[in-house]
Amino acid sequence: xxxxxxxxxxxxxxxxxxxxxxxxxxxxxxxxxxxxxxxxxxxxxxxxxxxxxxxxxxxxxxxxxxxxxxxxxxxxxxxxxxxxxxxxxxxxxxxxxxxxxxxxxxxxxxxxxxxxxxxxxxxxxxxxxxxxxxxxxxxxxxxxxxxxxxxxxxxxxxxxxxxxxxxxxxxxxxxxxxxxxxxxxxxxxxxxxxxxxxxxxxxxxxxxxxxxxxxxxxxxxxxxxxxxxxxxxxxxxxxxxxxxxxxxxxxxxxxxxxxxxxxxxxxxxx
Amino acid sequence: xxxxxxxxxxxxxxxxxxxxxxxxxxxxxxxxxxxxxxxxxxxxxxxxxxxxxxxxxxxxxxxxxxxxxxxxxxxxxxxxxxxxxxxxxxxxxxxxxxxxxxxxxxxxxxxxxxxxxxxxxxxxxxxxxxxxxxxxxxxxxxxxxxxxxxxxxxxxxxxxxxxxxxxxxxxxxxxxxxxxxxxxxxxxxxxxxx
Ligand SMILES: C[S@@+](CC[C@H](N)C(=O)[O-])C[C@H]1O[C@@H](n2cnc3c(N)ncnc32)[C@H](O)[C@@H]1O
Numbered sequence: 092x093x094x095x096x097x098x099x100x101x102x103x104x105x106x107x108x109x110x111x112x113x114x115x116x117x118x119x120x121x122x123x124x125x126x127x128x129x130x131x132x133x134x135x136x137x138x139x140x141x142x143x144x145x146x147x148x149x150x151x152x153x154x155x156x157x158x159x160x161x162x163x164x165x166x167x168x169x170x171x172x173x174x175x176x177x178x179x180x181x182x183x184x185x186x187x188x189x190x191x192x193x194x195x196x197x198x199x200x201x202x203x204x205x206x207x208x209x210x211x212x213x214x215x216x217x218x219x220x221x222x223x224x225x226x227x228x229x230x231x232x233x234x235x236x237x238x239x240x241x242x243x244x245x246x247x248x249x250x251x252x253x254x255x256x257x258x259x260x261x262x263x264x265x266x267x268x269x270x271x272x273x274x275x276x277x278x279x280x281x282x283x284x285x286x287x288x289x290x291x292x293x294x295x296x297x298x299x300x301x302x303x304x305x306x307x308x309x310x311x312x313x314x315x316x317x318x319x320x321x322x323x324x325x326x327x328x329x330x331x332x333x334x335x336x337x338x339x340x341x342x343x344x345x346x347x348x349x350x351x352x353x354x355x356x357x358x359x360x361x
Numbered sequence: 362x363x364x365x366x367x368x369x370x371x372x373x374x375x376x377x378x379x380x381x382x383x384x385x386x387x388x389x390x391x392x393x394x395x396x397x398x399x400x401x402x403x404x405x406x407x408x409x410x411x412x413x414x415x416x417x418x419x420x421x422x423x424x425x426x427x428x429x430x431x432x433x434x435x436x437x438x439x440x441x442x443x444x445x446x447x448x449x450x451x452x453x454x455x456x457x458x459x460x461x462x463x464x465x466x467x468x469x470x471x472x473x474x475x476x477x478x479x480x481x482x483x484x485x486x487x488x489x490x491x492x493x494x495x496x497x498x499x500x501x502x503x504x505x506x507x508x509x510x511x512x513x514x515x516x517x518x519x520x521x522x523x524x525x526x527x528x529x530x531x532x533x534x535x536x537x538x539x540x541x542x543x544x545x546x547x548x549x550x551x552x553x554x555x
Contacts, residue, residue: 092477117432117450117452119451119452119478120450120458120460123450124462162461162462162463305431306459309452333431335431336430336431340432
């Protein structure tokens with residue numbers, strides 16, 4: 092495993108040269124990512140990696156992509172989506188315009204999942220889905236709506252478990268190794284880069300989802316990001332976290348109440 | 362690596378896959394009331410969603426059993442279970458972290474990931490136990506523990522329901538003890554009093 096001193100050298104370069112600040116990411120996971128990059132790109136030493144980062148600016152995109160974890164799924168944690176469908180959307184339905192923020196959306200699977208729920212609740216036409224991520228490469232896929240066809244079987248099962256009643260294949264067209272999701276789903280998606288470390292609040296939302304992003308942050312950075320969400324959420328709005336993430340020990344916790352069924356959904360009470 | 366590891370409690374990490382559940386339950390049951398150790402269990406689970414394992418483990422011990430959440434504090438005399446579909450890492454000697462990156466050996470949680478991480482932080486205070494399984498996961502992790510000065514123990518492949526996993530570990534690096542299930546259950550409490 093790479094040494095702490097080496098990791099610091101790399102993080103310094105990324106920060107000072109390119110403005111990507113990973114210094115408050117959880118270390119154990121970040122070290123594994125660097126190790127993975129070292130073996131993936133067949134570096135014989137850490138010094139070589141550092142040299143490339145210093146001297147080849149176009150290599151940066153690849154480094155950012157490999158240091159962050161982009162693995163995602165449609166309707167990941169189906170019972171969460173079921174709860175959104177049954178308990179959250181009916182409340183959001185009362186708003187004339189529904190603003191939703193997917194922070195750390197990766198390639199967009201979660202955004203399309205929610206768009207499908209909204210369409211089935213007849214709310215998609217009056218919803219805006221903001222999809223943001225620090226990685227410009229992954230978000231290119233969001234507007235395209237292309238997901239690997241091999242994963243669709245699992246997504247179909249997830250969709251059904253999430254209370255889906257339609258034929259899931261009516262949402263996409265199979266194109267060789269891709270499932271291309273229908274364009275009507277992406278009409279109201281607004282896609283942009285946004286870094287939770289350095290960028291500020293940009294709107295007020297009724298629903299914010301940030302799942303499996305905060306696990307890669309240390310406690311301080313988690314609190315900072317959660318404060319950003321708190322400042323971007325209307326009173327009585329909803330905040331959704333990943334299945335093993337918890338608001339419990341955070342500074343914003345006192346203003347929030349978790350839904351009774353213990354899904355990772357909190358409502359901002361004041 | 363673990364500089365002040367000698368001040369740390371011992372960290373027992375148990376890895377298992379196919380055919381390991383029964384012996385894990387027995388291992389948990391054999392622990393003394395205050396083992397003065399942290400016990401972490403990483404097991405490949407078929408059904409991702411079942412939280413039944415926590416209940417099963419709890420029914421065999423008076424020690425608290427927790428399925429780990431992100432940034433969970435690490436406490437001595439507590440049994441931790443890696444949650445389904447996440448890798449379990451040690452962030453610091455007193456804190457876990459989770460990671461949902463690529464599967465390792467088709468597995469998430471991966472035994473290798475947790476064992477390597479425990480070896481890094483707990484060094485000579487780490488005790489690795491690898492049980493029955495049909496997967497190559499764990500062999501690298503056991504090697505990490507050995508290299509860091511920790512103690513390694515595998516279930517005798519001949520006595521395991523599925524011998525592949527323990528055999529991989531034995532072929533990869535030196536193992537301190539190779540024992541039958543019954544012997545492990547007798548030996549572990551002894552090891553912890555040393
Ligand atoms: C594992 S994906 C989560 C995808 C989806 N929310 C899910 O749960 O399936 C994590 C995403 O967080 C993004 N990310 C990491 N650090 C970030 C930051 N500081 N600001 C915004 N996004 C970040 C990564 O680029 C990655 O796409």
